[in-house]
Amino acid sequence: MQASGLTLWDWDVVNDRIAWTPALRALTGLEAQRFDGSRAGLLKLAHPDDRPRLSAALDRALTGPQELGIEYRIVRPDGAVRWVAEHGHVLRDAHGRALRMIGTLADVTRRRHTEDALREVRVSAAEDERRRIGHELHDTFGQHLSLMLLQLSTLRRQVEQQPAAHPHLAQIDRLYRTAHELDEALDQVELQLRPPALGELGLEAALIHTANAWTADSGIPIALHDAGLQDLRLPPLMETTVYRVVQEALANVRRHARAQRVVLNIERDDEELRVSIADDGRGFEQAVAAAAPARSRHLGLVGMRERAALVAGALEIQSEPGHGVTVTLRIPLDGPPVH
Structure with missing residues (x-):
């Protein structure tokens, strides 16, 4: 197992004890006596910005049907940051209560x-x-x-x-x-x-500029709401992705929606960045669009999904005839934004 780069671990969930092995010590750089074997101790190994995601993933695995699967960063005692992939299988009693979780940890x-x-x-x-x-x-x-x-x-x-x-x-x-x-x-x-403002002034300024120019050109008002983004910079790849997806979604609204109003929401928390573009236009039947790849290409959905995938994100489309379209981009956050 070690030859494959995988490190085994065993967590006694009932007593909250994680068995420590030499392989784990080699991966984390932490001596056994400095690890108390608890879930809290495991979370301390994780990068501070990744702890909420790791904790939430553990909770989902313990309480739900899905198994543990997550990639996050650990910080070694010497300050080195390493990416690890962790997978775990939960063993339960006859009533479905979690007893143990057995899994692997790999340096990726x-x-x-x-x-x-x-x-x-x-x-x-x-x-x-x-x-x-x-x-x-x-x-x-x-x-x-x-x-x-x-x-x-x-x-x-x-x-x-x-x-x-x-x-x-x-x-x-x-x-x-x-x-x-x-x-x-x-x-x-x-x-x-x-876009002149994206590289120079950041995502928020570029989106405001784009929204104002789009409204002036189309005559359709945009309500822009951003929470947790003000004056913060994200990695360039992430900013470019958000900008281009918003740009394509607004182009779709103008070409197809016959909308009277658009709402652009940007939210950021410890786990992800969420961007949604919602219009009150005519909408479309999602099942019909899914069955017609040419229409998806026409709407730019394929391109938007490809851009989302570049930053390990996901694109969701919600629509029905007569009730507009909502495009939601979700991007996991690996680290803190830059002021």
């Missing part, structure tokens, strides 16, 4: 760091591509549209000086309005591809 630090690095690379590459496309749009289409507007203005002045050509003024004006609308639409696309 290398794997977690590799996964984190890969996620960072994937998101960074995607954001770099968005910025490249944004610059390309600005430097090519943007310049062409600006030149077109300038030429149309010049053409209009020339036509005004020729009374015989006045019947063409209306057509020139229509072309000018169309080009101007395209220019404004291009500005919005560039803004979505390259």
Whole structure:
């Protein structure tokens, strides 16, 4: 078992005693005499920010049908932080009361760091591509549209000086309005591809900016509520994920919902970050959408779920015809936010 990297443990739940083994000592760096063998002692091994999650996972395993399965950080006596994966099976008496829990503990630090690095690379590459496309749009289409507007203005002045050509003024004006609308639409696309406030000012400022701009452009008011996020910074990958999911959800509202109002809620506690975007629009039948992958792609649900998975998160969709749509993003928190 040790050769596979797994360490066995045995918890006498009734007497609250966890058997200590040399393998556990090697993993945690803690001598047996410094561990009292209790649940409280186990929780002390965990990183302070992960203790609530670990405690809740133990409670669920002891009281519910599911087994223990969680990854969290431990802090060794020398201050080194290690990621561990813990799995446990509960043995119960005839009445269903928990008697013992037997499980394994494995050091997964290398794997977690590799996964984190890969996620960072994937998101960074995607954001770099968005910025490249944004610059390309600005430097090519943007310049062409600006030149077109300038030429149309010049053409209009020339036509005004020729009374015989006045019947063409209306057509020139229509072309000018169309080009101007395209220019404004291009500005919005560039803004979505390259959000200026996210990297500089943080998630809260970027979401406020986006909500205000979206409301001004769509005419649909957004009520923004954030609890526990004010002036706090989250890891860049997490902030980017939240921003892009909100962005895509709002795009769906504008394209499909026929909504009169949107509510954006952001909540943070010790275990997770929850972001929900709810509208009061026409909604849709979830079973029908699930059976039609093309529709899911059309709604951007696949992309949002993929983004959530990059930060070990989950995306939930709740909807029914006539009662709007609620998109909820849940991201587990591995550590404290940065001020």
